[in-house]
Amino acid sequence: MSGVVVVGAGHAGLAAALELKAQGYAGEVTLLDRSEFAPYERPPISKVWIAGEGEPGDLFLRTPESLQESGIRFIGGTEITGIDRERKVVHTSQGEFFYDALVLALGAIPRALNAPGRELSGIHHLHTLEQAVALRAQLADAEKLVVVGGGFIGLELASTLADRMQVAVVEAAPRLMGRATSEYSSAHMRARHEELGIEFHFGAGVEGFEGEDGRLTGVRIAGGPLIDADVAVLGIGVVPNGSWVAEAGLEFQDGILVDDELRTSDPHIYAIGDCARYPSQTSPTGTTRLESVGNAADHARRVAATIAGTAVPATDIPWFWTKQAGVRLQMVGHIQLVQEWLIAGDGESSAFSVVGLADDRVVYGESINRPGDHVALRKVLAAGAGPLTEEMKSRLGEGLRPVLDELQRAAPVAS
Amino acid sequence: MAEVTFISADGTTSTTVEGNPGMSVMKCAQVNGISGVYAECGGQLACATCHVYVDEDMPAEFFEISEDEDEMLEATASDRLSNSRLSCQIVIKDPAESITVRLPEFQR
Numbered sequence: 001m002s003g004v005v006v007v008g009a010g011h012a013g014l015a016a017a018l019e020l021k022a023q024g025y026a027g028e029v030t031l032l033d034r035s036e037f038a039p040y041e042r043p044p045i046s047k048v049w050i051a052g053e054g055e056p057g058d059l060f061l062r063t064p065e066s067l068q069e070s071g072i073r074f075i076g077g078t079e080i081t082g083i084d085r086e087r088k089v090v091h092t093s094q095g096e097f098f099y100d101a102l103v104l105a106l107g108a109i110p111r112a113l114n115a116p117g118r119e120l121s122g123i124h125h126l127h128t129l130e131q132a133v134a135l136r137a138q139l140a141d142a143e144k145l146v147v148v149g150g151g152f153i154g155l156e157l158a159s160t161l162a163d164r165m166q167v168a169v170v171e172a173a174p175r176l177m178g179r180a181t182s183e184y185s186s187a188h189m190r191a192r193h194e195e196l197g198i199e200f201h202f203g204a205g206v207e208g209f210e211g212e213d214g215r216l217t218g219v220r221i222a223g224g225p226l227i228d229a230d231v232a233v234l235g236i237g238v239v240p241n242g243s244w245v246a247e248a249g250l251e252f253q254d255g256i257l258v259d260d261e262l263r264t265s266d267p268h269i270y271a272i273g274d275c276a277r278y279p280s281q282t283s284p285t286g287t288t289r290l291e292s293v294g295n296a297a298d299h300a301r302r303v304a305a306t307i308a309g310t311a312v313p314a315t316d317i318p319w320f321w322t323k324q325a326g327v328r329l330q331m332v333g334h335i336q337l338v339q340e341w342l343i344a345g346d347g348e349s350s351a352f353s354v355v356g357l358a359d360d361r362v363v364y365g366e367s368i369n370r371p372g373d374h375v376a377l378r379k380v381l382a383a384g385a386g387p388l389t390e391e392m393k394s395r396l397g398e399g400l401r402p403v404l405d406e407l408q409r410a411a412p413v414a415s
Numbered sequence: 416m417a418e419v420t421f422i423s424a425d426g427t428t429s430t431t432v433e434g435n436p437g438m439s440v441m442k443c444a445q446v447n448g449i450s451g452v453y454a455e456c457g458g459q460l461a462c463a464t465c466h467v468y469v470d471e472d473m474p475a476e477f478f479e480i481s482e483d484e485d486e487m488l489e490a491t492a493s494d495r496l497s498n499s500r501l502s503c504q505i506v507i508k509d510p511a512e513s514i515t516v517r518l519p520e521f522q523r
Binding site: 022062066067374 | 445446447448450453455456457459460461462463483486487489490523
């Protein structure tokens with residue numbers, strides 16, 4: 001029996017392998033990854049770990065030995081080179097692996113920034129643990145950091161390091177986290193970061209990097225100033241891995257195309273996590289792709305159940321979280337559907353929520369230091385609760401929970 | 416090394432693992448492959464999928480919760496009881512300590 005081969009041991013791949021065993025899958029489960037590290041946890045990399053003194057091992061989710069005990073064969077340092085769908089075999093740098101089912105959990109890689117001087121030492125991406133180790137070594141004696149990109153990774157890193165060095169953030173858009181949050185949360189977070197002394201350059205592109213003796217000394221803004229920098233980190237988004245599957249006859253369009261069961265056009269091959277583009281009724285294009293631990297966990301549970309032949313759980317409502325400048329920001333729902341924004345609680349305070357409505361129904365919400373609001377939003381979204389009345393909207397300033405609890409009680413199905 | 420004992424949801428099996436001071440009960444479960452603790456957010460009080468029931472005989476300090484944990488505990492998949500905790504917030508303090516928790520039936 002060939003069993004299941006999972007390629008990629010990030011949050012999606014590891015969870016799929018563990019969940020297959022938890023669902024009682026009797027065949028062999030092989031987990032391959034290009035990294036030599038044991039499967040590790042990603043969210044802390046851009047937060048506590050990068051500023052701390054911990055070891056890479058502190059981030060390991062499982063050791064290869066404990067995986068073995070769970071019936072999972074983990075093989076690190078393995079680069080995938082192709083698939084032979086006819087023979088159902090994966091070609092890798094460590095030889096061939098036969099499969100009954102193949103799960104591609106290939107993840108994504110940071111978007112490249114090609115500008116003059118890019119080859120200078122001191123310019124980093126922050127996505128893998130290997131990159132984090134290299135970045136942390138150079139941050140040790142750095143005094144000036146420039147972060148290119150005002151998204152989650154860049155802002156988490158910037159606020160983590162702001163007490164140790166001068167930090168500037170360069171963002172092409174007019175506001176922070178423009179793809180992922182409302183203008184209200186964007187503005188609130190900007191103010192919190194500025195309190196830490198972080199300097200922002202909006203609407204700014206990088207013209208090039210300047211250096212001396214091969215080492216970075218500054219980042220030049222197009223039509224703008226030269227910002228002094230010992231270290232620069234590029235956090236301008238990611239692109240999904242796996243474009244090579246096209247050579248094996250599978251479709252790739254900004255992600256490996258899969259159906260509702262996360263299956264590619266080959267019934268034996270699945271794609272999950274950051275690299276998978278799947279059908280979505282809430283997206284204008286009809287498909288979507290998400291980069292989050294929540295999405296990875298959701299896909300892992302569903303693909304494992306499909307392969308193991310057990311009951312497939314319902315799709316999770318997308319949720320995300322970030323911690324920056326001491327603020328916990330939690331998001332849930334579909335931001336692209338929002339027609340109307342309302343503030344719940346005191347928007348001038350350090351803890352409030354922002355609710356997104358479409359046809360008066362809650363479709364999305366984000367909570368700043370309000371975990372209880374986030375929990376209530378999740379429940380209301382899961383229950384598909386009914387529309388807010390004008391009277392309810394007028395009460396949101398007093399807080400979100402009473403209004404959502406009222407909606408929840410009237411909802412057709414319990415969460 | 417401190418000891419952490421996980422009792423299964425149905426009460427039929429128990430597994431004891433070792434942990435160092437500073438480690439959370441969630442992390443102990445994770446690295447030792449205790450199934451039934453998801454910990455999707457990695458211990459940041461953002462997901463409520465590392466819910467456990469602390470043994471009733473544990474000292475009072477094990478039942479003290481922060482306001483944020485209190486709010487996130489409202490999101491647990493299995494019923495919240497008076498001894499409910501998020502295991503990412505239970506941190507081993509003493510190398511001689513021994514902590515016992517029971518796993519809930521569901522984490523999501």
